[in-house]
Amino acid sequence: MREAEIPVTFQPHGRTVFVLDGSTLLETAAQAGITLNTPCGGRGTCGKCKVRVMRNADVPCDAEQTTLDASELAEGYRLACQTHVCAATTVDIPDTSVLASAFQILADARDAVTDVADAALRKVLVELPKPDRFDELPDVNRLERALEPFTLDLELLRELPEKLRVGDFYGTAVFADGHLIDFEQGDTRNECYAVAMDIGTTTLAGVLLDLTTGHERASVARMNPQTRFGDDVISRIQLVRQDATGLQSLRAAILDEVNEMIAELAATEDIPLSRIYEAVFAGNTTMQQIFAGIDPSALGESPFPPATGHGLAVRASELRLDIHARGSAYLFPVIGGFVGGDTVAGILATSLPESAGPTLLVDIGTNGEIVVYHDGRMLAASTAAGPAFEGARIMHGMRATTGAIEKVVFDGDARISVIGDAPPVGLCGSALIDVIAELLRHEMLLGQGMLLGADDVPDTVPQPLRDRLIDTADGPAFILANADETSSGAPVLLTQKDIREVQLATAAIRAGILILMRRVGLDVGDIERVLIAGGFGNFIRRSNAQRIGLLPIELEHHRIQYVGNTSLAGARLAAASRHARERAETWARQVQHVDLSLDVEFNNEYVTAMFFPE
């Protein structure tokens, strides 16, 4: 049963999101990228998440009547944590209710403004006096006299005399970190772009950034075409080790795709590729090495040493990227063979080492990387979680894109929410979490991971839900969307095998979290904030993530925050700011890598975590 969603518009942000009936305003606001204050943990006692519901306000509950005064209630003020959406509405959010946090920009990066004051790229409009017999300064020195001393490549030096003369010594000098990379005819100061990309094992996501304003202008996401060579990095490293042309094939595949994505971003905004001067990439160590054409063979064998830990600042042409001919490219520093640039980008995006208290960053991609910050220290570990939450290895799994079921609620029957105005095609990571959590709650799924048949579920399970349990050749399955709801005419299923994949993924991550906690001498309860990163949906329901055991159940609910694709967010920061890159380089070197396979307790924890929490 697919239901229409209810539109909720937030002011003064002007953002509208569509949610299922009964969602809290707190959750709805988060989905719109607005994180509200909830120091009480969303229990309705602190009053800090106060918002003004302009239409269709609920009747105030007891908590609201205690916390808010009569005049506030009369004006429509409610507590976001206690108010449930039941009809289309508009909500006014006071500044005081918004959590002032860097994480905000992550949850809704599209509207975020990246700080560009510190950008490496700088354009200066200049009009030079023309050379004459009494002013015969060489071209470069003439330009320096008007500006400041700079360096330039031979390639540009070869073109500069012509470029200066074609524009009659009037034009825009383009500097990248004090290095002259072009002299453009006329005033092009407003045409200044960068691309930032997350190059994941399974998914590639990129944005076009306007470096004059810091605004995102376009975004694009695609499947990593390397998946046809193997869906995890290990299989791709094996290919390189076995096949002399393996590296070349893998590199060509991603490079072509990335160049197409860049072309798409530029075309969307009608921008010539020559006006894109920077390209920043964050990915795991193997992805980054393959992308840079560095043999990843050493990453296939213990102790998995990367070629370098440093960020790679190179000419875009060295990577064969189709941006400005003398544009630059940057790949993030890495921590180890299996804790890569995406994790460093996440640390950067969340300013992890500047956290007020013990903080955990969990990035759920094809691998699950976990970083704990405590008392000036950072420890990181990687777990082989697998790509389940990105939709891979799941029968009807898919990325969080149009047609993906992104949310599932059991309410007598299964109600689903689909991304975009489209019939359901498959399910993305957030829906995977939802449906398993709901199956567990309804005891249709046992703690050890067995999906029950229609006849074996408790009597309390409503018939519509019971009807969704079917037997297939591969074992039991749960129907998320019936054949008549989809355009393909085939149902969208969650299979027993899918559930096993999720068990493996959640077990690895949860065990990793516990080991890291122990290493810094903390209990899960000591954690002040848990940041969940990943591209698996627009929003992750914290209670569901805990219900399936992805996060320890002991974690206080309100401490968990979904921060979106931090790899992309970090890449975006590094595209616009030199300081951000310096922070990334410094922080990467401060992280201590924990090899979980060397930890005697990890395997025990892992096996224990294979069971869904009771």
Add this chain to the structure above:
Amino acid sequence: MREAEIPVTFQPHGRTVFVLDGSTLLETAAQAGITLNTPCGGRGTCGKCKVRVMRNADVPCDAEQTTLDASELAEGYRLACQTHVCAATTVDIPDTSVLASAFQILADARDAVTDVADAALRKVLVELPKPDRFDELPDVNRLERALEPFTLDLELLRELPEKLRVGDFYGTAVFADGHLIDFEQGDTRNECYAVAMDIGTTTLAGVLLDLTTGHERASVARMNPQTRFGDDVISRIQLVRQDATGLQSLRAAILDEVNEMIAELAATEDIPLSRIYEAVFAGNTTMQQIFAGIDPSALGESPFPPATGHGLAVRASELRLDIHARGSAYLFPVIGGFVGGDTVAGILATSLPESAGPTLLVDIGTNGEIVVYHDGRMLAASTAAGPAFEGARIMHGMRATTGAIEKVVFDGDARISVIGDAPPVGLCGSALIDVIAELLRHEMLLGQGMLLGADDVPDTVPQPLRDRLIDTADGPAFILANADETSSGAPVLLTQKDIREVQLATAAIRAGILILMRRVGLDVGDIERVLIAGGFGNFIRRSNAQRIGLLPIELEHHRIQYVGNTSLAGARLAAASRHARERAETWARQVQHVDLSLDVEFNNEYVTAMFFPE
């Protein structure tokens, strides 16, 4: 009449040179690269050029008997300025008689040791602990831990993991200015070379430098193959302006030749090209721009602005040089469109701005460049002297190489000295100066430049000299070597047209000197030292250079010093020392360019200088 030359060996230097009967020891020592003290100007009054003649000592002259005491005379001590070579001898030179001067290294660069303490290139032998599970540092960081932080290009980063493992983490790290350019298997610290080259309009000269010792290991000189496109820079610039492929053709021609010369240098010493890490080039502005692939069109039109005034430090591969794949190349800074990197190299080689008093540097190549230093200021001018002194535009002109007549003395007949053990082929610049000076002295050539016929010369001219004057289809000529002396069977001639070329060249240079003197407010007599640079022979006879008007006659004889190819000497310094490059960059920017064509007095001086001095 070609005479055997007399060998003179100098100790403790161990150098032997061959000179004509009657040469002074002062001149002979200079030819061996040893400049003696002559504060009295070689008049035999100061005694500072005292040397000990071990065999065949002359009878002491009056001056020697006055200046030296009896015991000294008995031991064979003589004054080098007063002693004439008449038989094979060995001469012992006391340290106290040698002029302590930087110029020394120039006159005999082959034996000179360039200071390599400040070389940009550094090799470090390193043995790294291999990665294991408890030491999983990335490859680059592992190397940095053993050494110091460094940068490296993506190209090397791609190869580094393999290079480290092939050598089992033992090898030689090669740094260029702190940038890692290679990791070589085993201990290669002793294999470290550079090439330095003078890329002249007419002549290319290069040396192979051992960067571990500073010694020159091999040298090579060739004709610039671009001469087939035109023998001066103007005609080559015209070619580029008229023909779309002109720059490419000119560049390919010199590049191929330079790469062949480098290959020859390496082959001579049996060194692989991959052990040459640096290549430094000094040439005039047009030559350097063409060599770097920078369109020189702007240099063909007033105000002749170069593309850049700065030195060009680039990867050798960007110039397509066949040295180490990540070796570096450096082209000298330039002063203006017609005062180029060769002049800056000359300023560097002679440490011109560190001169004690007013100093003139005159570099006689295809153009004549003049730099005057006085009181902290440097002024430079270029004159279109033409390539006469390099042998071009002279009927039998040639470079100072095997078979070149390099010296001419009239002594009843013309006596010539030929470079190498070979019959005469032609004459080089120094012989050109000699023969014209002698013709003037014998009044066989008039002041306005007319060569007289055999019947028109004064009666005092001996018959053998008279017999050498002949008439040709192109006018009168002087026979330097008869047909029976040469291997070609044709005589070596000096023609009337040759003399006109020399008049044009000397007039331009002398007028230029006078104008520059005036600009700094000095008379020629105020000059403390005149440094004559150029590749036109092993030695230039100062009196002859003055006799033909190349240098003002007012200059005191002993103030003139021949310093050889300073363009090559400067390139050599810059190949071995970062400090030298910094000096070159700084000094280049301190020089004020004087455009002689803007000077109202230049044309007057030029016309006057067309006449040989009386």
